[in-house]
Each structure stands twice: as structure tokens, then as C-alpha cells.
Amino acid sequence: MMQKKICMLGGFAVGKTSLVRRFVTNVFSDHYQTTIGVTVEKKCVTVDNRELTLILWDLYGEDEFQHVRESYLRGSSGYILVMDGTRRATLDTALVLQQTVVKAVGAVPFVSIINKSDLRSDWEIDEAAIEQLRERGWTVLIGSAKLGQGVEELFGRLATQMMSPSPPPGMCP
Template identity: 55%
Template sequence: MNTLEKRKVCLLGATGVGKTSLVMRFVRSIFSDQYLTTIGTKIETKHLTYGDHELVLVLWDLSGEDEFQRVRLSYLRGAAGYLLVADGTRRATVETAIALHHVAAEVVGDVPRVLVLNKADLRAFWELDDAYERELTARFSVFEASAKTGAGVEEAFRALGHALLQR
């Protein structure tokens, strides 16, 4: 018998890591990007199927974190998991992602999350050394993805969705 589950999931990352463009082609959205800069979030949905289970991820794409704006913490409330996005070519964005992870963990607790390193198509220009990458892999489920080619995004969603269904 088919079952339908829904989960709230937040997308978190520094400004300019390509968070929105990364997920754009994998999700369905009826709202414009303007909401990101006005009320600070934009809602998208992602439908996943695991055998007989259908999972709807209601994605709260939160506007990027930088020195001018902060993620609105109340938007994290009720999230079952989150997806951290960073830009592999800028190490600072990875650190912002980790900082956001800590903030989110305080609000929603220890919930499933994945770290997506964007711009896999520019792997040669990444600012992450092997040791750092190993450290990240030890702490997170890390996915290398490319907004340009779309590679890796679906896998990241599926992994997060799978983890959410296990809980």
C-alpha cells in the first residue's frame, strides 16, 4: 500500500553559493525568487519515491547568510532535516555552512542533514585540501554537485529523504 509522508526541510548556505540555482531544476515552485529577499524564504516542493513510499519534501529555501542578513531562525522551527550548501571554490562558504549547521542544530536538534559542495564542475579550483575534505566527510554526508550540470543534486535529496524516513 502506498504511504504518503511529508517533511519540512530547510536549505541553508552562504549568499552566492548557488543554493537556489542548484535546486531550481529539481523542485517545483509556484513562487518567485523575490520572496527570498523580501520575507527571507521561498517554498519549493520535492517529490521522492522510495518503493511504495512517497515522500514530499517541503523545502524552505532560506535566504543566504552573510554580513548583511542573517537566517531567520523561526523559519527553522519544525524542520525534520536540512540541506547545507557551500561553494567548493570558496572555503569561507563551507565554514558558513558549518556555522549554520550549529545554529540549526540548536533550534531543531540532531536531525538528518547533508552537505552539498557546489561547483563540482570547477573541481580544479576548489579551495579545499584533502585533509579538510576528509574532516567534512567524517562529520557530514557530503555530496559534490554542480548547478551547471545538475550532477549530484538528486542524490543529495534522495539521501536526505532516505534518512528522514528512517527516523
């Protein structure tokens, strides 16, 4: 069975682990437990009648305490950039991380998600900022690990892009 390595990237506490858990085990916890190092999960999906095992590398959050090692990114077939809609700064972190990935592994498919749509009234990332990301060629989804919104689509869209023979929109640097 085909396997694809996917890295979960984003600032700390944006909900990377929560998205993976919601996707793999359909579980969500409000309790924030910071990730130190790497946790690898697997999930089989079907894309265009082809079975595919996603190897989900849930990396620790990027901040001043921990910076993503380029070695962790090697071998990635795609990646997911996670942002927290309630914190504008996580968008800036995502922009930096995206450049880091391109530098480490080149233009591989990726999808971004602005998490915590359940707190939409508290969002600092506005429509104008989202539009600017899309103008960069990013695939930007809006979802909530807590509510399960947009999670299947997030991984499904990336899986599709990774299996697509032609370069998907999210591959542009």
C-alpha cells in the same frame, strides 16, 4: 501523503536556489539572483515505495546582511548545507549554520554538498578539508547544480535519512 520540511542553508551565492530549481524543475540559470526572504517549493519523491512530499524552504544566504532566523528552521525534518567549492569561506559558514540548526531544532538529518564541481580546478576546498568534514560525521556530496551532478542523490539521500527509523550518520551534531 507525508510531507517533510527541508531547509536549504548556506552562505550567499553557494547555489541553494539553483539546486532547488534543478531538483524541482530541472532548470539552471547562470544569472545570479539573490534570494531575499524565503521561497518554498514542493517536490514529491518516492522512498522505499512510499511517496513523500518534500517542502523545500529555500532560505536566503547567510552573510553580514542577512542572518537566518531560527523561526524559519522550526519544524524542519532535515536540512541541506550547501557550500561553494571555489570559496573556502563558505565551508566556515556551513559549520556555523550547522551549529545554529542543532541549537534551534536539535539533531535532525542533514546532508552537505560542495557545489560547483564544474569549476573543480578553481576549488579552494581541498580533499583534506572534505575529509575533516566526514570525520565530523557529515555526509558530504560533491556536485554541480549547473551540470545536474549529485542533485538527485543529494535530496534522495536526505529523504532516505528522514524516512529511516534509525538515526542516520548525518544526525550527529
